[in-house]
Amino acid sequence: MKPRLLALTQGDPAGIGPELALAAWRQREKRAIAPFAYLGDIGHLSGLAERLGLPIPLRSVGWGEAESCFATALPVIELGNRSSARAGVPDPANAAGVIEAIERGVEAVQTGRAAALVTNPIAKGVLYAAGFQHPGHTEFLAELAGRGRKATPRPVMMIWSEELSVIPVTIHIPLEAVPGQLTTELIVETGRIAAADLQRRFGIASPRLALCGLNPHAGEGGALGKEDAAVVAPAIERLRALGIEASGPYPADTLFHARARAGYDVALGMYHDQALIPIKTIAFDDGVNVTLGLPFIRTSPDHGTAFDIAGKGIARPDSLCAALRLAARMAAAECGEPA
Template structure:
C-alpha cells in the first residue's frame, strides 16, 4: 500500500509533536507507512532531530504556542499539497493534523474548515462530504456542522437527512466492513419534541425522512431523544448516530473517546482522517500532548484505505 500523507496542521500547535510521537512508536504499534508533507525543519525540531520521512513543501521555524500568519500559511499549504498528492494517486489517503480555522481564514478568507476544503478539492458539493467522529465507543455524524445553533432548524431538511444517511450507510459498509448498518437518527428538540409540544421538526421533517429511508431499505430508526441515545444500553443498538447539530454529536464522542476520537470524512473519493481535537496552542511544545488520537487517525486511515483497495 502507498504511504499516507500527513499534513502538518498549524506548526505552532501540537501537530508536529504528536506526528513525531506517532512516528517514534510506528513499529511497536504496527502503524501503516506515512510521510509528512512539508515542514522538514519544523519536524526535525519537534522530534529532537529524528529522521522522519517527508515530502518537500512549506517550512519555517518551529515556534510552538506562537501562532501567526506564517504558521497559518504553512498549515494551509501543507494541507493543500497533501490533498493534491492523494488525489493524484501518490498517497493512499490523507491524515490532517489540527489547524486553527480562524487563523487560516485570515490568510485565505474562503476557508471554512478542512472538511469543506476537501469537498471543494474533490469537486463535490459540501453536503456530500460528511464528517463522522469515530472512536472505540461511538460513531456520530452531525447533520449540520459549523453554524450557529439559531440557524439549525432552518438548515435541516428531509432531503439533507436522506442524502447524508445514504452516504453514512455506504461508508459503514465499504469503509468499516459493516454489512447491514444500523443508523439511529436523533431528534432536534428536547425529548424528540414530545409529540410536537416542544417543536414540530421531528414530526414534519425527521420522522418522514426516516420513513422514506426505511422504505428504501436503510435500517434507520428514530427520531430518538438525544439525552438517552448515548447511554451504554442504547449504544449497542446502532452502529452510528446522525445528530442534528455539531455539539449534539461531538459532546458524547469527546466525553467517551476524547483521546482516541477520529474525524473521518465520508463520501469522498479519497480517504481522509484527522485527530478529533484542536491545535492546543496552550500546551504546544511542552511535551504533554497525547498522541493517541493522531495514532488512531493514522491507523484508521490505513484500515479504510486497505478495505477500499481490496474491495
C-alpha cells in the same frame, strides 16, 4: 494493489501537529501504525525534535521511497514553503505552508501515491488572517476534491471511536438557527452518504443508522415541538425506502448508553452538541474526525492546534495514532483486504 502509505500533513506548524507526528512515529510499533509520510519542513521538524530531546532520524524523500524507509526513519515530503514557526505562536506567515501541505496531500491520494490522507489540526483564524477564503478545513478539502469534476462533493463529518460513532446533521451554526436549517432533504442526504461510506470503507454490509429527535423526548408526540414528526420521521422513511436501515427518531438522552449503542453503527444528531457531547465524554482522547463523502479517505485527530501546550512535549498522540490506524483500516476495507 494500492500503496499502504498514508499522507500526514503538518497542520499549523506552531501547534502540536509536528510533535504529534514525531510521537506517532516513535510509537509506530507499539501502536501498530501503518507507514506514513509527513508533509512539512524537515528543518523545522528536526529543530523541534532536538528541543524536545527526541533522537528521531528524519529523511527527506520522494513518495516512492517513503514506505520503504519508514521502519528506520520518519520520511518527510518537503514543502516549497519553509517554516520559521515558533511553537505556540500562531502566525499568518505559516499559512502558505499549511495550505501547501493540504494541497499536496490531496494530490498524493488522488494520484495513488498514498492510500489515505490524515490531516493535523489547523487554526482557521490564522488562515483567515492570510486571506484564506474557505469556511474551514473540510470545505477546502471538498473544493480540492471537486476540481475537474462536475460537482463538488458534499462532505459529512463523522466522529468515530471503537465505542461510538456520531454524525451531526447541522454543524457550526447557532442553536437558534438549527430548526430553520434542518430539513428532511438534508437528513436524507447525510444518511445516504454515511451509509455508503460505512459500506465501502468500514466493511459494514448493512449499516444501522439511529437518528436523534431534535426536541426533548423526540417531541413528545408534538407536545414539545413539531419538527420530529414533520421533518425527522419523514427522513427516516425515505432512508428506509432507499434500502438503508434507519430508525428513530429517538430521545437523545437515552440513545448513548452501552445497551443502546449496541443497536446501531452510527448515531445522527440533529445539531452539533447533541452528537459531539456523548462521544467526547466516551472517547475524549482517542476520537477520530472522519470526513465522509469525499472521493478519498480523510481522517484527523479530534482536537485542535493546542497552541497553549505546543512545544512542551506534553501533547498526547492518542487521537493522531487512532486517526492513522483508522485511515489504514479504511483503505484496506475499500480494497477488500484485511485491515
